[in-house]
Amino acid sequence: MSTISAPQLSRRSLLKLGLGASAVLATAGLTATLSGCSSDAPASGFQVLRSSDIPMLTAIMSTLIGPHPALNPANLDGAIAQLDKTLAWTSTAVQKQLTDLFGMLSMGLTRGPLTGIWGSWENATDEDVRAFLERWRDSRLDMLRQGHSALNQLLQMAWYATPVSWEAVGYPGPPTI
Template identity: 45%
Template sequence: MAGLSRRQVLKVGLLGGLLLGGAGLAVSLGRPADDPAGGYARLRSADLEVLGALVPVILAGAVPAERMPAALAGTLRGIDDSLTRLSPAMLGLTVQLLDVLALPLTRGPLTGIWGAWSEATPADLGRFLDRWRDSRLALLQRGHASLLQLVLMSWYGRPESWAHCGYPGPPAI
């Protein structure tokens, strides 16, 4: 902040604090309901919308198009199961990430997806994932890594994924 007076720096700091506080309040007021979606232990309806759009893009190339609906359903079940096993701290961070992605106030500016997730094209979703992966902000990079880890661990933990990567399965005893 070279060239700014102390007064200008204080004004910028105060304005930034007010903006962050207002955004935090807006996020907490617009936060998706905490109730799990029907048939799920942890995933909420808003989470299913986000993940339902992202999982096919993340799994593209690993799953043939005709098997994608079954792969999506199984991966969502795997993610839900994984969330039930997370520590409270990690679950809280994951829920916060999904909240940021679900809330329109934060989704648009942070992801470039301004409409509903279900209306985004695979190219839009790919650009969002690339933007977070290549971001200069470590927080967005960690968000990208967390999303990929959540999805890929759930997918590659399923027996139908093993043939694609040449894994013969666990040893038979």
């Protein structure tokens, strides 16, 4: 009987991995900032979300929600607007963390290595997005698992905060007080 042993990650290897990942992300962020790829200005009609965030969030939300009866482009746009309203009420620190995450996922230089989606989000299939989400969910790196959790919770919350998502499944909505 043979046993398969899991690769051991020493403390030194973990530190090297962390430093390497930090250097890559810092370089990517600096490159995006200097090249003008990363705009901090919200998209037209939004308070927090940038133009580069919307295709990524739309692709991920569409995959997360799955075959919901009310899922169509107009309702998806409404859920993205709901997410923006929610983010507008969060602290500046939370907004900064989330826009950093969204920026890394939106920028081509970091999107490919981090997600496995090398083309634009508009061309990503549900299978591509699902594979990325599963890879992050099951990652050994806590940072990626936390990113998955944040995306999952935020996007699910935004979708189910829209009344159209309730009506399609027969939920009458919260009781009136």
